[in-house]
Amino acid sequence: MSHPSLVLWNGNNECVWGFWDWDWKTQLDGRKWGWDYYSELLPALIAELDPTRPYWNGSPYSGDPELHPNDPRHGNxxxxxxxxxxxxxxxxxxxxxxxxxxxxxxxxxxxxxxxxxxxxxxxxxxxxxxxxxxxxxxxxxxxxxxxxxxxxxxxxxxxxxxxxxxxxxxxxxxxxxxxxxxxxxxxxxxxxxxxxxxxxxxxxxxxxxxxxxxxxxxxxxYRPRLATIQRRGDGLAVVLVNDSAEAWSGTLTVERLGTASPTEAVPPVMRLEASHQFVFDVDPRGKTEICLPHDLRETERPLTDVLVARGEGLGHRDRILHFYAEDKDRIKEPARVTARASRVPDGIEVTVTAETIVRDVVLQADRLDPKATVSEQCVSLLPGESHTFRVASTVDGAEGPGLDAWSRYPVLQGVGIRPERIMPPAEFAPSISTEEGRFQ
Missing domain, CATH: 3.20.20.80 (Glycosidases)
Incomplete structure (x- = not known):
């Protein structure tokens, strides 16, 4: 709920598991190891002192001493x-x-x-x-x-x-x-x-x-409403999880977009390869799964295609992304973004615009102000999309590294971005030394 709560009394941490799997039985050689505390004494005390809340013998525990304590079919x-x-x-x-x-x-x-x-x-x-x-x-x-x-x-x-x-x-x-x-x-x-x-x-x-x-x-x-793309057998599904007390309904648009390689278009452009719409209705505390058709779950261009699901309430930007290939295989050219910082009454705003797909843009504001906080992290953008990071900070750029430092590497980083690929709009960024200690 909206306040901390004591939910459950837990008897021990990993002691039952240790008895089963960590060679305790041989070392104990028949001696007691604490089971009576967890199965008799502690539950009796809890029943007397706090009968309103449940007691559980341990974490992990399967609810029966004859069952393996870390059995995924039972307990925790x-x-x-x-x-x-x-x-x-x-x-x-x-x-x-x-x-x-x-x-x-x-x-x-x-x-x-x-x-x-x-x-x-x-x-x-x-x-x-x-x-x-x-x-x-x-x-x-x-x-x-x-x-x-x-x-x-x-x-x-x-x-x-x-x-x-x-x-x-x-x-x-x-x-x-x-x-x-x-x-x-x-x-x-x-x-x-x-x-x-x-x-x-x-x-x-x-x-x-x-x-x-x-x-x-x-x-x-852990948002109350979650949209996620999950594998189901040999296919993909959009799973909508509603942990709120209100029903959740709407229309979901799922598209497979292709990106031209840098040699085909500069900057790269997105092209629509396939698109489907789905009407969804998720009960309170419920879940709905939408299995995706073949032209959305499969692609002949896994290195350049991306799956995009859009709809109200889907989280950041009301859309989620799914990539068909890992970044280590997908990224062949450095990602490119433009970025500009501006001062606002309570701190700094840094607006980042993607010229290519860029994943997990992070603003490491603590590099300039260890007391700073940032509104979001790990923001992924498609070409042409922008995002503004809001930084709460009292650092005065005139006394410190300067306003531009908030929008430059290494404060601003993203997967696949090279330092020279973060540019002010219509400008080139100054060169930045990246010499480090030895890396293995």
């Missing part, structure tokens, strides 16, 4: 095989009843990194940088996640941006999959909200209180 599960062993697309293999813990790592914001590390330590192999990474083989797992989806970063600065974006994409992918699984899956909880110190981690808010791109992705993915 923790999903960690994805982060530890696989790529985030494997969240789609889970069809759990309730996901009470899952997460994916990303680095803290740039101002947090540079507050605790010297410039020479901005290197994936520096001891100081690794000291702020506590996951086993964390850097290797981050690299595996990047390699499946995104272009290879050229330096540490690009690595930082892309791994933050990949973390946001991973968790949003998981949330949307779990929500689209209603009523089998009734909910999910992300690990984790915030950090207690500056660290590369699963958090959405870093150790100095900076909102990472993940925070914005979580906000968007």
């Amino acid at each position: 599960v923790h999903i960690w095989d994805v982060w530890n062993q696989k790529d985030y697309s494997h969240y789609a293999e889970w069809n759990a009843r309730f996901v009470s813990e899952f997460g994916f790592q990303g680095p803290p914001n740039w101002s947090t990194l540079t507050r605790v590390l010297e410039p020479a330590d901005l290197d994936l192999e520096s001891p100081a940088f690794l000291q702020h990474q506590k996951a086993e083989d964390g850097t290797g797992k981050l690299q595996r996640g990047l390699s499946a989806h995104l272009p290879e970063p050229a330096n540490f600065r690009e690595w930082h941006f892309l791994t933050q974006v990949n973390q946001a994409r991973a968790i949003r992918f998981g949330i949307e999959h779990f929500r689209a699984g209603w009523p089998v899956c009734a909910g999910s909880i992300v690990w984790q909200l915030n950090d207690c110190w500056p660290v590369t981690s699963w958090a959405a808010i870093d150790g100095y209180g900076q909102l990472k791109p993940l925070w914005y992705a979580i906000r968007e993915a």
Whole structure:
């Protein structure tokens, strides 16, 4: 609801799971390990002290001590095989009843990194940088996640941006999959909200209180009304999830757009390849799935085509995008945008206009003002589309780096954008040095 609530009393975290799978039985050799606390003492105390709320033996737990505690068919599960062993697309293999813990790592914001590390330590192999990474083989797992989806970063600065974006994409992918699984899956909880110190981690808010791109992705993915494109068998479907108390109805237009290559048109233009309209009606607390016809779910040009679903209430810009190929394969030429910053009474506005498809545009305002906040992050644009980022900041450009710095690399970044491809309208951007520490 609109206020924090105590929903459930939980007996333990991963203790039942540990007893089953982490070689506890051999080490205990018949000795007690706490089960009586979780199954007898604690539920009896809760029944006496707070009979209004339910008690659950543990997280994860399947409701029966004879069942594996992380069985997706019962109770709640923790999903960690994805982060530890696989790529985030494997969240789609889970069809759990309730996901009470899952997460994916990303680095803290740039101002947090540079507050605790010297410039020479901005290197994936520096001891100081690794000291702020506590996951086993964390850097290797981050690299595996990047390699499946995104272009290879050229330096540490690009690595930082892309791994933050990949973390946001991973968790949003998981949330949307779990929500689209209603009523089998009734909910999910992300690990984790915030950090207690500056660290590369699963958090959405870093150790100095900076909102990472993940925070914005979580906000968007948990909107009361969600539109998402999901795989269904060998096809695609638009899944509309309505967790509000009011019915949701309207018309959905789904188009497959093709983009001319840079050699065919400068700037590239979008051409309509296929289009269909669907009338939808979603009950309160309900879900509707619209299976897409063959000419929308398949394409002979996966590297240049994009699927666009438009309709009222679909989230940012009232439309969602689906790409037929991963960015690492799709992006052959650098993305191009123009950007301009302007001062407004409560801060700065940065308007970005795309000349090509550009995904996940991020404004790293903390590079100029660690106390700044940004209205959105990870904004994707089609050619000709614009978006205005609103930055709440008290930094005076005359005393700092200047107004133009808010609309230039590396404050403004996007997947596939090179520094020289961010230009003021009708101008060329000044050259920017991108020399970094050694990158492996």
